[in-house]
Amino acid sequence: MSSVQIRDVRKSFGNFEVLHGVSIPIEDGQFVVLVGPSGCGKSTLLRMLAGLENITSGTISIGDRVVNNVQPKERDIAMVFQNYALYPHMTVGENMGFSLKLRNAGSDEINKRVKRAAEILALSPLLDRYPRQLSGGQRQRVAMGRAIVRDPQVFLFDEPLSNLDAKLRVAMRTEIKELHQRLKTTTVYVTHDQIEAMTMADKIVVMHDGIVEQMGTPLELYDKPENQFVAGFIGSPAMNFLKGHVRVNGVATFEGPNGVKLPLKSAPAASDGRPVVYGVRPEHFTIADDGADAEIVVVEPTGSETQVFAKVGGEQVVAVFRERHQFNPGDKVKLKPEPSLVHLFDDATGKRL
Amino acid sequence: MAVMAESAVAQVKRSSMWTRAFESRNFLGAMFMVPAIAILILFLAYPLALGLWLGMTDTKIGGVGRYIGFGNFVSLAKDSVFWLSVFNTIFYTFAASIVKFAIGLYLALLLNERLPFKSMIRAIVLLPFVVPTVLSAIAFWWIYDSQFSIISWVLLKAGLITRYIDFLGDPWNARWSVVAANIWRGVPFVAITLLAGLQTISPSLYEAANLDGATNLQRFRHITLPMLSPIIAVVMTFSVLMTFTDFQLIYTITRGGPINATHLMATLSFQRAITGGNLGEGAAISNAMIPFLVAAILLSFFGLQRSRWQQGGRD
Numbered sequence: 001m002s003s004v005q006i007r008d009v010r011k012s013f014g015n016f017e018v019l020h021g022v023s024i025p026i027e028d029g030q031f032v033v034l035v036g037p038s039g040c041g042k043s044t045l046l047r048m049l050a051g052l053e054n055i056t057s058g059t060i061s062i063g064d065r066v067v068n069n070v071q072p073k074e075r076d077i078a079m080v081f082q083n084y085a086l087y088p089h090m091t092v093g094e095n096m097g098f099s100l101k102l103r104n105a106g107s108d109e110i111n112k113r114v115k116r117a118a119e120i121l122a123l124s125p126l127l128d129r130y131p132r133q134l135s136g137g138q139r140q141r142v143a144m145g146r147a148i149v150r151d152p153q154v155f156l157f158d159e160p161l162s163n164l165d166a167k168l169r170v171a172m173r174t175e176i177k178e179l180h181q182r183l184k185t186t187t188v189y190v191t192h193d194q195i196e197a198m199t200m201a202d203k204i205v206v207m208h209d210g211i212v213e214q215m216g217t218p219l220e221l222y223d224k225p226e227n228q229f230v231a232g233f234i235g236s237p238a239m240n241f242l243k244g245h246v247r248v249n250g251v252a253t254f255e256g257p258n259g260v261k262l263p264l265k266s267a268p269a270a271s272d273g274r275p276v277v278y279g280v281r282p283e284h285f286t287i288a289d290d291g292a293d294a295e296i297v298v299v300e301p302t303g304s305e306t307q308v309f310a311k312v313g314g315e316q317v318v319a320v321f322r323e324r325h326q327f328n329p330g331d332k333v334k335l336k337p338e339p340s341l342v343h344l345f346d347d348a349t350g351k352r353l
Numbered sequence: 354m355a356v357m358a359e360s361a362v363a364q365v366k367r368s369s370m371w372t373r374a375f376e377s378r379n380f381l382g383a384m385f386m387v388p389a390i391a392i393l394i395l396f397l398a399y400p401l402a403l404g405l406w407l408g409m410t411d412t413k414i415g416g417v418g419r420y421i422g423f424g425n426f427v428s429l430a431k432d433s434v435f436w437l438s439v440f441n442t443i444f445y446t447f448a449a450s451i452v453k454f455a456i457g458l459y460l461a462l463l464l465n466e467r468l469p470f471k472s473m474i475r476a477i478v479l480l481p482f483v484v485p486t487v488l489s490a491i492a493f494w495w496i497y498d499s500q501f502s503i504i505s506w507v508l509l510k511a512g513l514i515t516r517y518i519d520f521l522g523d524p525w526n527a528r529w530s531v532v533a534a535n536i537w538r539g540v541p542f543v544a545i546t547l548l549a550g551l552q553t554i555s556p557s558l559y560e561a562a563n564l565d566g567a568t569n570l571q572r573f574r575h576i577t578l579p580m581l582s583p584i585i586a587v588v589m590t591f592s593v594l595m596t597f598t599d600f601q602l603i604y605t606i607t608r609g610g611p612i613n614a615t616h617l618m619a620t621l622s623f624q625r626a627i628t629g630g631n632l633g634e635g636a637a638i639s640n641a642m643i644p645f646l647v648a649a650i651l652l653s654f655f656g657l658q659r660s661r662w663q664q665g666g667r668d
Contacts, residue, residue: 050560050564051563051564052560052563052564072560072563072564073563073564073565073566073567077564078564079560079561079564081557081560081561083555083557085555085557085558085560085561087558087561087562087575087576088580089579089580098562098565098575099564099565099566102565102566102567102571102575103566146561146565150565
């Protein structure tokens with residue numbers, strides 16, 4: 001186990017820079033999730049950490065050692081690939097023991113460690129099977145087994161759950177988290193799924209277009225997104241955004257499209273008439289008499305909650321209610337955002353106000 | 354009137370029979386198979402059967418032979434030239450196949466790396482395969498010529514030899530010379546097919562092996578070779594079969610000489626049957642190749658049986 005320091009790392013392919021100076025401190029034993037839309041550079045960063053891609057500039061250190069010029073096999077890291085990359089001509093046991101075999105470990109030692117890893121992952125009955133004979137979830141577990149057998153300094157996961165069906169994904173999510181709690185190995189996990197990031201991470205790093213947008217604990221990111229991108233990326237259904245202006249005459253309010261007035265807890269400084277983006281999460285709407293006029297468009301019940309799509313000032317917003325309101329398309333309701341939970345962003349820069 | 358009506362009825366009956374026949378799955382299936390079966394019978398089964406039959410007769414060109422059972426084989430068994438050709442064929446096949454495999458695999462691994470002008474190099478590698486065999490054989494004949502050989506000339510100018518090498522005059526020189534020509538011609542097939550096989554191996558396997566701590570050699574030994582083995586089996590079977598039955602190169606370069614030192618079974622068969630006119634004996638020599646070929650095919654059949662890791666899922 002060790003800490004990982006990523007300092008001002010850049011990566012270019014030819015003249016095309018995909019990472020524009022990324023710095024991420026990772027503490028010993030932390031579970032860090034790199035999350036972002038595809039093409040944001042998160043997988044490239046992970047592969048640089050693994051040593052599969054060169055570092056154009058900046059440094060990456062594992063423990064106290066700068067690993068920029070260290071071969072992947074010397075870095076003492078284990079990686080779980082998106083397609084698992086199991087060796088098809090080896091049994092589950094051989095797959096898991098391969099790295100030990102390459103290091104000339106004795107067969108007793110290999111057996112012992114493979115057996116232990118297999119017990120942790122409930123793979124013991126499958127040790128003699130070939131990858132072809134396994135289901136997706138089992139293959140996934142073998143890939144993790146191959147990583148934990150080595151007892152490395154750092155685990156790297158590259159979108160490990162994206163090839164699984166929805167139900168299995170949820171189950172494996174818990175399993176990976178449990179595994180981390182048990183082994184406490186520093187882990188860097190790449191995903192494009194913000195729910196995976198929220199549920200598993202000690203620390204989330206939101207990346208976008210080759211830069212880090214925000215780093216923090218899941219709830220920090222949820223409660224205080226630093227900019228509009230993070231606000232829209234974290235949370236599902238996504239945060240509603242309305243463009244408009246701040247009005248201060250006595251009380252601060254937000255004036256949205258078509259004269260819609262929405263409440264504000266306080267106005268940012270020097271802000272009368274300032275163009276802003278008003279962000280409110282779907283779960284922070286209530287039905288109240290002093291709310292804004294809304295016309296219901298679509299109602300989607302999921303059982304535990306109900307998603308309501310409605311038009312506010314001509315813009316579509318989504319609200320989520322745990323109570324069972326009787327709504328029908330076309331109904332007129334009054335939607336009120338909870339003022340203390342509203343986010344304001346600068347219209348030009350997208351920065352939080 | 355009555356006749357006309359009758360024929361009309363018959364017509365209707367016949368057309369309805371045809372219609373019904375063409376609606377039947379089995380009949381249609383049989384009809385679709387007719388062209389393939391006709392081609393197989395005409396161009397494969399009939400010549401094979403004829404060859405087998407001729408081998409049992411003493412047919413000469415222009416004459417009608419009579420059945421003599423295994424007479425041809427008995428006389429061949431006492432024929433030292435025949436046995437020499439068997440030895441030559443086996444030597445030719447093994448020497449050429451082993452080297453073709455080694456060079457082909459090396460080239461394939463090289464071409465699988467990131468190289469500048471990769472596609473052009475690939476095209477160049479294929480060239481020997483594209484040139485008509487007889488043309489390349491004539492080129493080799495020229496290269497091996499006792500007076501005009503470019504190899505001898507270069508070596509002489511470089512001061513490495515004092516007189517021209519007699520490539521095709523000495524038995525062992527000649528054997529190695531034709532083996533070299535066959536290798537030159539056969540390497541592209543092996544290289545390109547193995548390259549295709551290499552490209553089916555997922556790069557992430559190498560990355561995983563890299564992280565697992567494998568050196569280049571270990572990656573080759575533990576990933577490339579086992580993953581490539583099914584394709585190696587196919588390529589080498591084809592290569593062995595094609596080399597064993599080779600005719601054009603030998604016939605163009607040496608005609609089997611000197612003193613039968615490079616006669617393969619195929620060239621000897623042609624010489625006895627067509628040049629010498631003894632169709633029966635020539636056919637018998639060809640037939641004698643069959644056991645070797647069947648053995649090679651059986652070997653690859655068992656070698657090719659999918660290993661356990663390739664078989665589909667089973668729970």
